[in-house]
Amino acid sequence: MPEREKRSFPVVIAGAGIGGLTAALALNDAGYEVCVLEKASELREVGAGLQLSPNACSVLERLGVLDELLPHAVLPEGISIRSGHSGKLLGTVPLGGDIAERYGLPYLVIHRADLQATLFEHACSRKGIDIRLDAAVSDIKINDQGQITCLYETSDDVNAVGTRALIGADGVWSKVRRFVPGHNTPKFTGQAAYRATIPAEGLPSYVLNRTGLWLGPNAHVVHYPISGGSSLNIVVLIAENWTEQDWSAPADADMVHAALDGWSPELLSLIEKSPKWLKWALCGVDANGPWRHGQVALLGDAAHGMLPYAAQGGAMAIEDAFVLARTFKAQNGDANTAFAIYEAERKDRVARVQALARRNASIYHMGAPLALARDTVMRMMPPKKFIDQMDWIYRWTATASRST
Numbered sequence: 001m002p003e004r005e006k007r008s009f010p011v012v013i014a015g016a017g018i019g020g021l022t023a024a025l026a027l028n029d030a031g032y033e034v035c036v037l038e039k040a041s042e043l044r045e046v047g048a049g050l051q052l053s054p055n056a057c058s059v060l061e062r063l064g065v066l067d068e069l070l071p072h073a074v075l076p077e078g079i080s081i082r083s084g085h086s087g088k089l090l091g092t093v094p095l096g097g098d099i100a101e102r103y104g105l106p107y108l109v110i111h112r113a114d115l116q117a118t119l120f121e122h123a124c125s126r127k128g129i130d131i132r133l134d135a136a137v138s139d140i141k142i143n144d145q146g147q148i149t150c151l152y153e154t155s156d157d158v159n160a161v162g163t164r165a166l167i168g169a170d171g172v173w174s175k176v177r178r179f180v181p182g183h184n185t186p187k188f189t190g191q192a193a194y195r196a197t198i199p200a201e202g203l204p205s206y207v208l209n210r211t212g213l214w215l216g217p218n219a220h221v222v223h224y225p226i227s228g229g230s231s232l233n234i235v236v237l238i239a240e241n242w243t244e245q246d247w248s249a250p251a252d253a254d255m256v257h258a259a260l261d262g263w264s265p266e267l268l269s270l271i272e273k274s275p276k277w278l279k280w281a282l283c284g285v286d287a288n289g290p291w292r293h294g295q296v297a298l299l300g301d302a303a304h305g306m307l308p309y310a311a312q313g314g315a316m317a318i319e320d321a322f323v324l325a326r327t328f329k330a331q332n333g334d335a336n337t338a339f340a341i342y343e344a345e346r347k348d349r350v351a352r353v354q355a356l357a358r359r360n361a362s363i364y365h366m367g368a369p370l371a372l373a374r375d376t377v378m379r380m381m382p383p384k385k386f387i388d389q390m391d392w393i394y395r396w397t398a399t400a401s402r403s404t
Contacts (some may be wrong), residue, residue: 014170079212165339166179250278304351307358319346
């Protein structure tokens with residue numbers, strides 16, 4: 001099929017989240033028309049805070065988005081790691097200027113909605129990107145020429161769009177994943193995350209210019225400023241066998257207080273400022289399963305949903321999107337070949353990040369006596385060593401020829 005005829009069929013992306021919108025922009029930059037199908041009738045907040053390390057910022061800069069994000073973001077000076085019970089400082093991870101000098105790009109914390117809105121606005125302004133809300137992918141048909149007809153349902157109709165490739169960027173509970181034979185399915189981890197946001201007004205400055213990480217048995221807490229520093233995002237992660245497929249379920253504040261009973265008064269004073277909590281069950285998708293089949297590919301959580309204990313879930317989706325678009329262009333729109341190369345290039349790196357997140361989960365939630373050994377090691381570790389351990393993740397860039 002001539003190239004111009006190939007390109008007359010848009011690439012269809014299921015999902016207008018971070019990964020889907022990034023893929024739309026990257027594919028558009030590569031010269032392809034894109035149709036984004038989003039099942040929600042309007043984009044709304046799913047999760048509050050997001051950490052964008054230099055590897056993610058590399059892609060956002062390449063797509064011309066990074067500068068517009070900066071007014072909404074905060075560049076934390078560092079991460080303070082503390083004992084949940086005693087409140088004592090265990091270690092400090094330098095960020096801010098240290099990160100910028102080392103990698104040439106910042107480490108940002110931002111409200112997920114601000115990132116999604118910025119990506120959405122860029123996508124809507126681009127000729128060749130068509131975003132359809134209230135459009136849930138329901139089925140695909142493939143003819144003898146290899147053209148896909150993607151069926152999608154709206155609130156009052158069933159529609160179709162022809163495409164040369166379908167990309168599932170529709171999250172850990174992906175509907176597109178069923179078109180990839182042998183795919184791995186999401187598995188609950190026996191942990192749940194409770195989140196809240198509180199106004200920054202009146203909070204101490206050290207809370208608003210740093211990320212806080214508090215460690216304790218069977219639980220840990222992360223907090224950092226979002227929305228340009230006007231709010232503080234707090235996430236409490238605890239052992240809990242709750243298995244609902246909901247990212248923003250109302251939560252009982254008493255569960256949070258019970259999980260943190262006996263923890264540092266300094267931390268509890270922050271926790272008590274929020275009477276309203278939302279929760280989601282932590283589940284993951286093993287990255288070692290197949291990510292693609294023919295002209296269908298998965299990216300982000302649809303391919304490899306991971307625990308948030310390395311703060312890389314969003315970054316991996318952003319990287320996926322860029323690499324997928326790059327390989328698609330390099331293979332002149334041959335989806336079968338491009339998707340095979342994309343999967344091969346990304347899988348080892350993502351699986352390694354997943355393993356790091358699982359390892360961090362066990363380290364963060366240690367009880368005595370292992371926690372004592374962990375705390376001792378952290379106190380003795382030079383600040384630079386913490387970043388050295390993440391160098392293989394942060395040093396990835398959108399200009400590199402391949403992932404590492």
